[in-house]
Amino acid sequence: MTKWHDFLEKDGKAPPWPYPIRYDQEREIETDVLVIGGGIAGCWAAISAARNGVRVALVEKGDTIRSGAGGPGCDHWCNAPANPLSNVDPDEWAQHMTDIMYPNGIGTQIQCRENYDTLLELEQIGGKIRDTDDEYKGAIGRDDKSKFMISPRYTRVHSYIPGTIKPKTFKSNPDQKLNNVVIRVWGTTFKPALKKECKRLGVEIFDRVMVTGLLTEGGVQGARVIGATGFSNRTGEFMVFKSKAAVLSTAGNYSLYMLNTELSGYNTFRSRNMTGDGVAMAWRAGAELTLMERTNPLMLGTGFKHTWYGGAGDASYENVPLVDANGKKLPWPTQGWADAGAMRPTPDVMEKIIKGVQTGEYALPFYGDFPGMPDIERKVTWNLMLGEESTTKNITHSYEEAGFNPDKHLLQNYNFIEGNSLPQWRNATGGGPVIDWDLKTTLDGLYVAGEQTFSYGDHSYAAATGRYAGRKAAAYSQQINVGKMSQEQVTLEKARIYAPIKRTDGVDWKELQAGIARTMQYFCSEYKTERLLKMGLDSLKDIEERHVPALYALDPHKLMRSIEDLSILTHGQIVLHASLARRASSQILNFFRIDYPEVDPPDWNKFVTVKLEKNKVKTGELPLNYWGDMKANYEAHNKDYEGVYKVK
Amino acid sequence: MAQNKVYAVPNIISPNTPVIFNPDICDGCNTCVEVCQVDVFIPNPEEGKPPIILHPDECWYGGCCVNHCPRPGAISFNWPVQQRAYWKDKATGNVFRA
Numbered sequence: 001m002t003k004w005h006d007f008l009e010k011d012g013k014a015p016p017w018p019y020p021i022r023y024d025q026e027r028e029i030e031t032d033v034l035v036i037g038g039g040i041a042g043c044w045a046a047i048s049a050a051r052n053g054v055r056v057a058l059v060e061k062g063d064t065i066r067s068g069a070g071g072p073g074c075d076h077w078c079n080a081p082a083n084p085l086s087n088v089d090p091d092e093w094a095q096h097m098t099d100i101m102y103p104n105g106i107g108t109q110i111q112c113r114e115n116y117d118t119l120l121e122l123e124q125i126g127g128k129i130r131d132t133d134d135e136y137k138g139a140i141g142r143d144d145k146s147k148f149m150i151s152p153r154y155t156r157v158h159s160y161i162p163g164t165i166k167p168k169t170f171k172s173n174p175d176q177k178l179n180n181v182v183i184r185v186w187g188t189t190f191k192p193a194l195k196k197e198c199k200r201l202g203v204e205i206f207d208r209v210m211v212t213g214l215l216t217e218g219g220v221q222g223a224r225v226i227g228a229t230g231f232s233n234r235t236g237e238f239m240v241f242k243s244k245a246a247v248l249s250t251a252g253n254y255s256l257y258m259l260n261t262e263l264s265g266y267n268t269f270r271s272r273n274m275t276g277d278g279v280a281m282a283w284r285a286g287a288e289l290t291l292m293e294r295t296n297p298l299m300l301g302t303g304f305k306h307t308w309y310g311g312a313g314d315a316s317y318e319n320v321p322l323v324d325a326n327g328k329k330l331p332w333p334t335q336g337w338a339d340a341g342a343m344r345p346t347p348d349v350m351e352k353i354i355k356g357v358q359t360g361e362y363a364l365p366f367y368g369d370f371p372g373m374p375d376i377e378r379k380v381t382w383n384l385m386l387g388e389e390s391t392t393k394n395i396t397h398s399y400e401e402a403g404f405n406p407d408k409h410l411l412q413n414y415n416f417i418e419g420n421s422l423p424q425w426r427n428a429t430g431g432g433p434v435i436d437w438d439l440k441t442t443l444d445g446l447y448v449a450g451e452q453t454f455s456y457g458d459h460s461y462a463a464a465t466g467r468y469a470g471r472k473a474a475a476y477s478q479q480i481n482v483g484k485m486s487q488e489q490v491t492l493e494k495a496r497i498y499a500p501i502k503r504t505d506g507v508d509w510k511e512l513q514a515g516i517a518r519t520m521q522y523f524c525s526e527y528k529t530e531r532l533l534k535m536g537l538d539s540l541k542d543i544e545e546r547h548v549p550a551l552y553a554l555d556p557h558k559l560m561r562s563i564e565d566l567s568i569l570t571h572g573q574i575v576l577h578a579s580l581a582r583r584a585s586s587q588i589l590n591f592f593r594i595d596y597p598e599v600d601p602p603d604w605n606k607f608v609t610v611k612l613e614k615n616k617v618k619t620g621e622l623p624l625n626y627w628g629d630m631k632a633n634y635e636a637h638n639k640d641y642e643g644v645y646k647v648k
Numbered sequence: 649m650a651q652n653k654v655y656a657v658p659n660i661i662s663p664n665t666p667v668i669f670n671p672d673i674c675d676g677c678n679t680c681v682e683v684c685q686v687d688v689f690i691p692n693p694e695e696g697k698p699p700i701i702l703h704p705d706e707c708w709y710g711g712c713c714v715n716h717c718p719r720p721g722a723i724s725f726n727w728p729v730q731q732r733a734y735w736k737d738k739a740t741g742n743v744f745r746a
């Protein structure tokens with residue numbers, strides 16, 4: 001009896017809702033710093049704000065213990081040039097990381113300067129960051145003294161960045177020693193350690209609560225942010241948070257372009273909890289957003305992520321040589337020591353592989369040749385990398401239980417046989433609020449961190465920017481009073497949230513999400529024109545006016561999914577407006593306008609911004625490096641930075 | 649075997665068994681209910697019994713429920729049929745599937 005229909009078959013009744021229903025109850029919470037989203041950035045923001053001596057409330061849709069993309073784990077602490085084994089200067093590395101177009105210079109500089117300190121703080125609170133058990137003695141990259149394990153990633157070649165497939169000579173590393181900027185870590189230990197530290201510091205944690213909207217001073221769009229509303233996704237209870245400063249750390253959106261009705265959980269790279277709520281609420285509050293037109297194909301062959309993280313779609317993922325069905329080695333780089341960190345075949349090598357497949361030179365399917373690796377490297381990849389990365393721990397467990405033994409077995413790879421990802425299957429992440437050197441948005445009182453800054457980010461980026469935003473928000477909260485709330489704004493938001501529970505039939509959240517996703521696929525995907533984009537806006541308006549009023553939810557959980565759909569809808573509208581505003585194509589943004597075919601014309605190399613002013617869309621622009629000199633500005637804004645936290 | 653009573657139910661969401669509970673080992677502590685980021689489970693109305701899989705269609709297949717369970721063997725991961733990986737014995741060439 002572990003499925004709901006077992007109950008139905010037992011006595012004809014579904015199990016009762018297990019939590020008390022409290023739709024009619026309201027709770028008010030007052031705090032100094034409100035953190036919205038308790039993932040990696042959110043937990044770090046809460047910890048650093050609390051360490052700066054202010055009251056903190058942390059609100060999380062799931063349970064902070066394992067929520068977010070980094071909840072299950074992490075095995076790479078990326079871009080840590082300040083670590084003692086690194087051979088490059090942090091500022092030079094930050095500059096290198098922002099050599100591509102449309103980076104987040106502020107976030108990257110913070111990451112490169114502070115993520116090593118963050119890592120040491122993580123160790124203080126119980127995160128495992130060194131091979132203290134001597135499990136991997138003899139592995140390449142292991143430093144016997146510090147017991148740090150350096151990853152081959154970015155050691156010489158940084159193939160994530162187009163055009164940088166050749167080793168780059170850094171001024172700070174003239175002899176081209178290995179860069180050593182990525183550290184392997186035992187990330188399954190991180191999230192529980194972060195939650196424990198939040199509790200120890202007295203952070204008030206609200207798990208299973210979805211934040212739905214920001215409150216602004218006097219209810220005015222564009223005014224200072226003074227709190228937020230939310231509700232429990234188990235009881236339905238309404239919550240009003242009053243704060244002096246808020247940190248938005250809700251990450252991106254992987255649900256805007258895709259819903260596979262029966263396999264929804266694993267058809268994207270993030271769990272369903274990441275639905276663009278952050279940008280939707282920042283937009284409604286009047287914050288200026290940028291890079292919202294950036295959406296990218298998911299690049300998951302079948303749309304099912306396990307083929308990637310099964311070490312299969314990418315058995316080559318790190319150090320695992322790829323062989324064909326007859327055992328012939330493929331010229332596919334493995335982002336490993338042998339390839340100096342290169343991840344993808346260069347276009348001409350890829351061409352050769354494709355030809356080889358077509359002529360039978362390379363027999364399908366391909367395999368990851370685990371047995372062909374040196375013992376210690378195999379152990380590192382299978383046990384440490386896959387064991388700790390994230391959703392991969394259950395892969396190593398369940399495959400081993402089913403008899404897979406990496407010493408003897410080749411793991412199948414799905415390149416070619418699973419086809420390519422459709423260009424219409426896209427993520428919508430990498431855009432977000434415009435920020436300044438305090439990670440403050442254009443609204444007073446509102447800060448951002450992690451993937452919610454306009455960046456793809458990664459785990460250590462989220463941690464370092466969260467920690468930074470937390471201390472800046474705390475400092476601001478110490479200088480300002482609680483703002484004046486508008487009761488009307490709260491009442492309107494309450495009505496918006498509870499509308500779906502007033503109905504018992506109509507359109508449910510899955511149908512609505514699929515409808516929005518289809519609109520985005522048709523009108524805002526691979527090829528864009530003004531006509532298509534405007535049709536997209538009309539289509540979303542039609543959904544808003546005709547189908548949203550029919551949205552229904554039978555319990556608080558489905559109510560959350562329904563309200564998330566409204567975020568998804570708003571997010572879609574923002575993407576369409578931003579896409580209309582960029583009247584040029586861009587390779588790096590994966591943005592192609594048939595009506596403006598010139599790719600990255602110089603006069604369009606700038607950030608396009610969008611925001612609501614009196615509920616009207618206003619567009620604007622910012623120069624590419626609007627943050628100025630990264631090193632100088634970082635230093636000017638952080639004269640009082642104290643480095644690694646000392647327990648007081 | 650004919651069932652005692654046949655109910656009229658819609659097609660059930662499938663796949664619907666991301667995990668399998670072993671009721672002999674599971675003591676219904678509900679740790680897995682708490683760590684799941686998307687609330688796939690709810691506690692069993694009967695105390696001490698394994699949780700109920702209510703939202704299998706939202707499962708992220710991240711495995712936190714399994715990794716966090718304090719009673720080894722109480723809950724195990726169950727890949728949907730179409731997601732089961734293949735591998736090959738390097739020495740014999742025999743192909744296996746999870």
Ligand SMILES: Cc1cc2nc3c(=O)[nH]c(=O)nc-3n(C[C@H](O)[C@H](O)[C@H](O)COP(=O)(O)OP(=O)(O)OC[C@H]3O[C@@H](n4cnc5c(N)ncnc54)[C@H](O)[C@@H]3O)c2cc1C
Pocket residue numbers: 036037038039040041042059060061062067068069070071073074075076077078209210211212249250251269270273274275277278309389390391392449450451452456457458459460462
């Ligand atoms: C399978 C996988 C493997 C990865 N491996 C690595 C790795 O090895 N190294 C690396 O550097 N990076 C890795 N990453 C990326 C890394 O995990 C993310 O970049 C990082 O977690 C982003 O942090 P974040 O805080 O911005 O977002 P998240 O950690 O995703 O947190 C966002 C949080 O906000 C909450 N939330 C959203 N909306 C609301 C709302 N309305 N109200 C309340 N809460 C809300 C969500 O529930 C979530 O907990 C991996 C990601 C995945 C999916």
Ligand code: SF4
Pocket residue numbers: 669673674675676677678679680681698699716717718719722723
């Ligand atoms: S499966 Fe494990 S965690 Fe879940 S209720 Fe049973 S014993 Fe507790």
Ligand code: SF4
Pocket residue numbers: 666667683684685686687688689706707708709710711712713714
């Ligand atoms: S695998 Fe993850 S999403 Fe699925 S039930 Fe377990 S904890 Fe929940």
